[in-house]
Amino acid sequence: MDWIERIAGIRRWTRGGERAPHKPLLLLYVLGRFQQDGNRPIPFSAAEAELRKLLKEYGPPRDTSPGYPFHHLTSDGLWLVDTEDGPGSPGPELGRLRASGASGRLHPDLARAMSEEPGLVARIARFLLDANFAPSLHADLCLLTGLDLETLETGGQTRTSATARRDRAFRERVLMAYEYRCAFCAYDGWLDGSAVGLDAAHVRWWAFDGPDDLGNGLCLCAIHHKLFDKGVLGLSHERTVTVSARFVGRSAAARELVLSLAGRPAQDPQAGLDAVEPRHIAWHGRQVFRTPARLP
Structure with missing residues (x-):
């Protein structure tokens, strides 16, 4: 059948x-x-x-x-x-x-x-x-x-264990912690009572042992999530936004959406909730971000 x-x-x-x-x-x-x-x-x-x-x-x-x-x-x-x-x-x-x-x-x-x-x-x-x-x-x-x-x-050959499972509550925890706003640009769109265009981004990728923990999550809008995962954007140890010097954007939109972020403090989660851990920021900086970073 x-x-x-x-x-x-x-x-x-x-x-x-x-x-x-x-x-x-x-x-x-x-x-x-x-x-x-x-x-x-x-x-x-x-x-x-x-x-x-x-x-x-x-x-x-x-x-x-x-x-x-x-x-x-x-x-x-x-x-x-x-x-x-x-x-x-x-x-x-x-x-x-x-x-x-x-x-x-x-x-x-x-x-x-x-x-x-x-x-x-x-x-x-x-x-x-x-x-x-x-x-x-x-x-x-x-x-x-x-x-x-x-x-x-892949027949269970991912992660360190075939029993590893994604945490379905990760997205909601991260979005709630950042009050449903992009940590980089403060975008906060809603449609019919649901957040739209906002993602829970893993700093250290889940496929490379990044946990579904708040200390490994950022609320990002869809475009900044994509750029973060491509290495255009990153985080410094001071939790300011870094922008790759390899990125080229000549339009006003590119300047406003990307280049202007260099050196901007990333939004912190609500008081009492875990911010991104330095070890995950360091992993992203080594494995994903396209160095060098632009000067603010």
């Missing part, structure tokens, strides 16, 4: 070309849970808040209930819902899902195939991401759903 074809054929609500990624978002969430816990039943009461957040941030602008994909995915032969009274979904209404103690799990045939076929989870996840979301959203989606594609695609 070709499970990718089965997943490509899931039935979706359509009207005038509107996006309807509700079932793909549920599947990505379930794949993350499968990677961590196998095919244990997922109570709706445990999934509701996380599905609501995913639908709000990555679904279409109109509001959608998390009960919609939890119930309707059962029609595609990939997902089973049971209640305290027996098999079968009680419907998409939130009250009935909660009151009935509804829980969901992958169809046993799909779960068995993913357990027996190395790489199938990653291939399904990549298909769902590519078919439904812009590439710039993939990393955050994996983090929020608990999917560690790097480990899945």
Whole structure:
């Protein structure tokens, strides 16, 4: 059985070309849970808040209930819902899902195939991401759903242990610590109640033993995160922003967004919360930042 074809054929609500990624978002969430816990039943009461957040941030602008994909995915032969009274979904209404103690799990045939076929989870996840979301959203989606594609695609040969997992709470901890503002430029955009264009950047990269700790995190806007990871921007031991002398930008935008940052103090986290540790700043300076630094 070709499970990718089965997943490509899931039935979706359509009207005038509107996006309807509700079932793909549920599947990505379930794949993350499968990677961590196998095919244990997922109570709706445990999934509701996380599905609501995913639908709000990555679904279409109109509001959608998390009960919609939890119930309707059962029609595609990939997902089973049971209640305290027996098999079968009680419907998409939130009250009935909660009151009935509804829980969901992958169809046993799909779960068995993913357990027996190395790489199938990653291939399904990549298909769902590519078919439904812009590439710039993939990393955050994996983090929020608990999917560690790097480990899945390399057979667990990343990090120091195959059991290492990304901390899904890292992003929220870092953004909260910096009060949802870029530590370099103070950008603080929101859309419909959610921060937009802000990332939790690892100073020492996670792939190179950088922990998911506040002392290794910076809240950065998307452009400064990219430039930080490319070595255009860095941090001094005094926590001022460094700009690589190798960077060339002649436009007013380049001067304002990048060159003007040289020597500017980076924002500190809220009082009482951990600032970036010197050892992680030193690693980034040795391994990522493109020396020399420009003079302020």
